[in-house]
Amino acid sequence: MKQWSKLFLPTSLTLACLASATASAATVDLRVLETTDIHMHLVDYDYYADKQSNSVGLSRVATLIKQARAEVQNSVLVDNGDLLQGNPLGDYVAKGRVLRFGETHPAYKAMNLLDYNVGNIGNHEFNYGLDFLMKSLAGANFPYINANVYVDDGDANPDNDQPYFQPYLIQPTAVLDSDGKEQVINVGYIGFVPPQIMTWDKDNLTGKVIAKDIIASAKKYIPQMKSEGADVIIAIPHSGMYVGNYEQGEENATYHLAKVEGIDAILFGHSHKVFPGDSSLDNIEGVDNATGTVFGVPATMPGFWGSHLGLVDLVLEQEGQGWKVVKGSSSVRAIAKREGRTTVPLVEADEHINHAVEHEHQGTLEYMRRKVGESTADINSFFALVQDDPSIQIVNNAQIWYAQNIVRATSYEGLPILSAAAPFKAGGRGGPEYFTDVPKGDIALKNVSDLYIYPNDLKIVKLTGAQVIEWLERSAGQFNQIQPNQEAPQALINTSFPTYNFDVIDGIQYRINVTKPNRYDSEGKIVNEDAHRIEAVTYQGQPIDLNQEFLVVTNNYRASGGGKFPALDGSTTVIDAPDKNRDVVANYLLSQTIINPAADNNWKFASFAGATVNFTSSPKAKSYATPKMAFTGLDDQGFAVFELQ
Structure with a gap:
C-alpha cells in the first residue's frame, strides 16, 4: 500500500476521490475447472461391453474443458485423483503389459494435452503400490500435491514427520483484470486423501507411509500458505461430503473442511456424486445447492468416469499488494444426458485425446478378448x-x-x-x-x-x-x-x-x-x-x-x-x-x-x-x-x- 507522508493530511475531498477510485478498481474473474474420479476412462469406450460409450471418457470432458476455457479470460484446471485405477485399461497398464521406467503412462499422454495446473492423489492411486504410483506420476507435465500422507519414519514422534508428497503449491498465475491489464495472482492449491488408505491398501502402505486427519492437516498448512503469499487457496480434497458430527480421521470431510478459515474454493470428489445438484444435500445447514456453496465457500464435485466437468467461478479484488476473493459460485456440466433408455451425448469426443492413447487402447482390447x-x-x-x-x-x-x-x-x-x-x-x-x-x-x-x-x-x-x-x-x-x-x-x-x-x-x-x-x-x-x-x-x-x-x-x-x-x-x-x-x-x-x-x-x-x-x-x-x-x-x-x- 502507498505510505502517506506525515506532513500530508488528506482532506474530505481527497478521501471521497479515494473512495471512488476504490469502488471502480479493477477486478479479476478466475474460473477453476475440475476433473475427478476418471478411473482410467480416458477414451469414450466401455471395455466390459466392448463398445463405444457416450457416457464416459476424459476425451469427452476435454471438449467441455476447451469450451469452458474459451468463455473466459482466466482459468486453471485441476484433477482430483482416482485416475490410475478403475477399468481394464488401468489394469492392462499396471498388470498386463506393465509400465516401464521412463515410459509415459497413458493417463498423462492424454492429460498432458490439456495443460493441467495441478493434480491431487486419490485413494485408488495406491492400489498398485507406491513404486507404480511414482513411476506413473513421473510422466505428468504438471505437479502433484497431497498434504496428509507422510513418510513412516517409525519413531512415533509426529513432530518430525516429513510429507511424502509436496503438501501444497503456490503458483504465480498471469491473468487479465477487468481493465484488460495483466496481473499476477498467487494461486495456492492443497490436496487431501482419505486417511482410510492405510486400511484399504494396508499391504501396499504399511511401514512406508502414514496418513493423518484431513481437517488437522488443513489447519496446519493453510496459515503457512497465507503467510507465503497465496492470494487464493483452492482445496482439492479427494473426499466426499458427509453431513454430521466430525470424527477424527473422517473419510468424507468436505462439509467440515468448508469451515476451515482461509479456503476460497473446494474442488472435491471420491463419492462419485455431482455437486451442485445432489438432492440429498437439499435443506442441509450451510449448503446452497443452487449457487454451489458450502458455508459460503464455492464447491463442486463433477461425478465420475468423466461424466461431468466441475466449474468454480471466482471474483477477486485487489487488497494491498495482493488479491482477495469477494464472490464465487460453482456449477457442473455433463457430457451426456438420459432420455428414457438412451444416453444422448452433449459433446463429441476430442480425438486428440483418443489418438494419444490408441496404442494402449488397442492393447487393452486384445488383452480383454482372450x-x-x-x-x-x-x-x-x-x-x-x-x-x-x-x-x-x-x-x-x-x-x-x-x-x-x-x-x-x-x-x-x-x-x-x-x-x-x-x-x-x-x-x-x-x-x-x-x-x-x-x-x-x-x-x-x-x-x-x-x-x-x-x-x-x-x-x-x-x-x-x-x-x-x-x-x-x-x-x-x-x-x-x-x-x-x-x-x-x-x-x-x-x-x-x-x-x-x-x-x-x-x-x-x-x-x-x-x-x-x-x-x-x-x-x-x-x-x-x-x-x-x-x-x-x-x-x-x-x-x-x-x-x-x-x-x-x-x-x-x-x-x-x-x-x-x-x-x-x-x-x-x-x-x-x-x-x-x-x-x-x-x-x-x-x-x-x-x-x-x-x-x-x-x-x-x-x-x-x-x-x-x-x-x-x-x-x-x-x-x-x-x-x-x-x-x-x-x-x-x-x-x-x-x-x-
Missing part, C-alpha cells in the same frame, strides 16, 4: 439385489475353490470355509446399463473383469458363527424397512447403500427379514440393539453354531475394515493370499473349462407380510424376470421398475 472359459447359461446381475445371483455365485465358487487349496497343510485345514462376495455392477449411479451381462458361450477376460471389477487382494478371515451373522446384518443395510400390509408399492432397495457392501455369504443358508429395522446405521454402528434381520441361519442343514469357527474368503478392502463391518478391522485376517480375487476367478474358469453359473439360492427374503415392494433394474431384465417379478414400466432415469411378489 478366452478363459465357457458358460452353459447367461450370467447377469440384473436381480443381484433381490435374489441369489449367478454373477456373485461364480465369484464365491471360485473363492471357495481357491481357499480349499491354500489352507491345505496349514493349521486352518479342516475349518469350514465360507465365501463373501458382492454385486459390483448393479445399476445405481452407474445407470441402467451398469450391470454385469455375459451371454452364454465363451467367457473372455473382459467378462471376468465384468464379474470382479476391482484389483483386490484375496484375504481369509477367521470368525465365529455369531460374527458371520453380524456381517450379514451389516450387509442387510442394502434394504429399506418395509411396512407390512400396505398396498402402495414400497421401494425395497436403499439406494444410498453401496452395492459393493451387499455381501452374500455362501456356504450357509439364511433369510433376510426387511420388515424389521436395520441393526446398523450407515457408519456401521448399532442403532437398533434388538433388531435382527438375519433369520434361520443354517450350516449343512443345521442351525449355525454361534461359537463354531469359520474361515471366510473375502478381499483386502473388507478384511481390513472397508465398509465398517463388525469384526473386520484387519485383526481377524489369518491368510494373506498372494493372488488377487479377479485372478482367482480367471484361474477357476480356466480350471473348469465349462461352467454352470446357476445360483444355489442359499439366501432369500422372509415374507413381506402383505406389503407390495418394488425395485429397479436394467430394461434388459424383462427377459429374465421370474413369475414373481412384474414389470411396471420405466422410471425417469431409464431403469425398469419391477414389483416383487
Whole structure:
C-alpha cells in the first residue's frame, strides 16, 4: 500500500476521490475447472461391453474443458485423483503389459494435452503400490500435491514427520483484470486423501507411509500458505461430503473442511456424486445447492468416469499488494444426458485425446478378448439385489475353490470355509446399463473383469458363527424397512447403500427379514440393539453354531475394515493370499473349462407380510424376470421398475 507522508493530511475531498477510485478498481474473474474420479476412462469406450460409450471418457470432458476455457479470460484446471485405477485399461497398464521406467503412462499422454495446473492423489492411486504410483506420476507435465500422507519414519514422534508428497503449491498465475491489464495472482492449491488408505491398501502402505486427519492437516498448512503469499487457496480434497458430527480421521470431510478459515474454493470428489445438484444435500445447514456453496465457500464435485466437468467461478479484488476473493459460485456440466433408455451425448469426443492413447487402447482390447472359459447359461446381475445371483455365485465358487487349496497343510485345514462376495455392477449411479451381462458361450477376460471389477487382494478371515451373522446384518443395510400390509408399492432397495457392501455369504443358508429395522446405521454402528434381520441361519442343514469357527474368503478392502463391518478391522485376517480375487476367478474358469453359473439360492427374503415392494433394474431384465417379478414400466432415469411378489 502507498505510505502517506506525515506532513500530508488528506482532506474530505481527497478521501471521497479515494473512495471512488476504490469502488471502480479493477477486478479479476478466475474460473477453476475440475476433473475427478476418471478411473482410467480416458477414451469414450466401455471395455466390459466392448463398445463405444457416450457416457464416459476424459476425451469427452476435454471438449467441455476447451469450451469452458474459451468463455473466459482466466482459468486453471485441476484433477482430483482416482485416475490410475478403475477399468481394464488401468489394469492392462499396471498388470498386463506393465509400465516401464521412463515410459509415459497413458493417463498423462492424454492429460498432458490439456495443460493441467495441478493434480491431487486419490485413494485408488495406491492400489498398485507406491513404486507404480511414482513411476506413473513421473510422466505428468504438471505437479502433484497431497498434504496428509507422510513418510513412516517409525519413531512415533509426529513432530518430525516429513510429507511424502509436496503438501501444497503456490503458483504465480498471469491473468487479465477487468481493465484488460495483466496481473499476477498467487494461486495456492492443497490436496487431501482419505486417511482410510492405510486400511484399504494396508499391504501396499504399511511401514512406508502414514496418513493423518484431513481437517488437522488443513489447519496446519493453510496459515503457512497465507503467510507465503497465496492470494487464493483452492482445496482439492479427494473426499466426499458427509453431513454430521466430525470424527477424527473422517473419510468424507468436505462439509467440515468448508469451515476451515482461509479456503476460497473446494474442488472435491471420491463419492462419485455431482455437486451442485445432489438432492440429498437439499435443506442441509450451510449448503446452497443452487449457487454451489458450502458455508459460503464455492464447491463442486463433477461425478465420475468423466461424466461431468466441475466449474468454480471466482471474483477477486485487489487488497494491498495482493488479491482477495469477494464472490464465487460453482456449477457442473455433463457430457451426456438420459432420455428414457438412451444416453444422448452433449459433446463429441476430442480425438486428440483418443489418438494419444490408441496404442494402449488397442492393447487393452486384445488383452480383454482372450478366452478363459465357457458358460452353459447367461450370467447377469440384473436381480443381484433381490435374489441369489449367478454373477456373485461364480465369484464365491471360485473363492471357495481357491481357499480349499491354500489352507491345505496349514493349521486352518479342516475349518469350514465360507465365501463373501458382492454385486459390483448393479445399476445405481452407474445407470441402467451398469450391470454385469455375459451371454452364454465363451467367457473372455473382459467378462471376468465384468464379474470382479476391482484389483483386490484375496484375504481369509477367521470368525465365529455369531460374527458371520453380524456381517450379514451389516450387509442387510442394502434394504429399506418395509411396512407390512400396505398396498402402495414400497421401494425395497436403499439406494444410498453401496452395492459393493451387499455381501452374500455362501456356504450357509439364511433369510433376510426387511420388515424389521436395520441393526446398523450407515457408519456401521448399532442403532437398533434388538433388531435382527438375519433369520434361520443354517450350516449343512443345521442351525449355525454361534461359537463354531469359520474361515471366510473375502478381499483386502473388507478384511481390513472397508465398509465398517463388525469384526473386520484387519485383526481377524489369518491368510494373506498372494493372488488377487479377479485372478482367482480367471484361474477357476480356466480350471473348469465349462461352467454352470446357476445360483444355489442359499439366501432369500422372509415374507413381506402383505406389503407390495418394488425395485429397479436394467430394461434388459424383462427377459429374465421370474413369475414373481412384474414389470411396471420405466422410471425417469431409464431403469425398469419391477414389483416383487
